[in-house]
Amino acid sequence: MAEKFRLLVVDDEETLRQFLVELFVREGYEVSACGSAREALSRLDQTSFDLLVSDIKMPEMDGLELLRRVRVAHPEMPVVMMTGHGTVENAIQALNLGAFNFIRKPFAIDEILKVVQKGLEVSRPYRMGRGLLPFLRVQSLIKIPSRLSLVHAVSFQIVETAALVGRFRNRSKLGLRLAVEELLTNAIIHGNHRDESKEVTIQETIDQNKIQVTIMDQGEGFDTRSLPDPTDPDNLFKSHGRGIFLARFYMDEVVFNEKGNMVTISKNLSDE
Ligand SMILES: [Mg+2]
Missing domain, CATH: 3.30.565.10 (Histidine kinase-like ATPase, C-terminal domain)
Structure with a gap:
């Protein structure tokens, strides 16, 4: 049986969130989505995910702060950050904080699917280790x-x-x-x-x-x-x-x- 990956999508923009959920589900992933960093942290505390896709710009806690906390609590989970147009500094900051990769909005479907796939490949040894737990x-x-x-x-x-x-x-x-x-x-x-x-x-x-x-x-x-x-x-x-x-x-x-x-x-x- 093929491995079923669990993704968590965080974006305060509902339309984009829905779009990503549908896209990932169609690709065969199991997807959870939420609109705030706080909600994301509580879901990550309850369930394990294989990869996190998060917006950077969100009210209250932004994506970079979420990333910072996730790096401490779930150091092995790949995180893909989504940045707005023209915000190179944010993208670099995200990489410095340990994001696996980032994509710039608006993005092509192919682009985000590739980045996610690559992230899951990279974390494969870790997931295999988890089976031993x-x-x-x-x-x-x-x-x-x-x-x-x-x-x-x-x-x-x-x-x-x-x-x-x-x-x-x-x-x-x-x-x-x-x-x-x-x-x-x-x-x-x-x-x-x-x-x-x-x-x-x-x-x-x-x-x-x-x-x-x-x-x-x-x-x-x-x-x-x-x-x-x-x-x-x-x-x-x-x-x-x-x-x-x-x-x-x-x-x-x-x-x-x-x-x-x-x-x-x-x-x-x-x-x-
Ligand atoms: Mg946003």
Whole structure:
């Protein structure tokens, strides 16, 4: 069976949008279309697309800003930008931002079909890789000295690794980032007492259905029963239990080891 490609078309001009949808459907593509960059971002968050065709000039968020965000969230997806007449600067800016190609309005049908086809060819290896996702498990290991300035870099890396395997909504990314930052900060301050000769080890395992992160310090540990009640929202405002409260809020499970110097958080992604 031939591969069915999914395209997303974004243009605030309804006539052109309709035209492109009909054109692409006739070519055998599966097409989704919307009139604003915001709507495009929310659709990209819900479904995966093989290629994005976007207008540059749109009210509110323009196509270049959309491109900027798409490059971060979906780095492998080819993006074709459509520019108005005589706007070479825009086109160059689009390429600099990582657009696969651009076409100038008004364009010939042949021209846009060729550009789209070429974009899909280029991203083919990536799509093939995507077929492996259900069987892929990625593990990462980070060891850092007890230095607070590294906390954000670690949480960033954890989320990046998680995003590789996918099936991750933006809200979950934010939650994971916050949970990791809070617990890592706890490990550095309360566990290792900021002693830089002591390490914190962060281990991540992710597959399509589950993410698990373990954070271990070299401190004495603590009696986890002494924690403020994590189900009481009032404790959100007390410094000690706050990190753990937030982690419990965002993750499905937060489990400490007996000693209290290792915490494992996990989240089921199959119901994302
Ligand atoms: Mg426009």
